[in-house]
Amino acid sequence: YQALSHEIFVGGGLPLWGGVFLDALYLYRNDDYTRANSVAAFRKTRQDNGHFFYAGLSRPIVEHISVALAYYGTINVSNLAEFDFRRHVVAALLQVTY
DSSP states (O other): OOEEEEEEEEEEEEEOGGGOEEEEEEEEEEEEEEEEOGGGTTSSEEEEEEEEEEEEEEEEEETTEEEEEEEEEEEEEESSGGGOEEEEEEEEEEEEOO
16 A cells, blocks of 8 residues: 555544533545556545534443443545445443553
């Protein structure tokens, strides 16, 4: 994978009501592959723009244990259709910290 990549990342969190905590993250990644791609019969290079999202709500239950609801999203826009995709995942979590 010979590529030139550039990324921008922004994230933060803040406390809400009742001990609930909100986290939100965004990552943008630009991948510019330097070699012609075999999927395109070696006629053009691959260029991707990836958008990665995360949002989560968490709340402690007792010391060292919390519950969370999270969203993970990925949107990859590519000039080659085989690499163009979207993925959305929602997860419920039981978190244990020590």
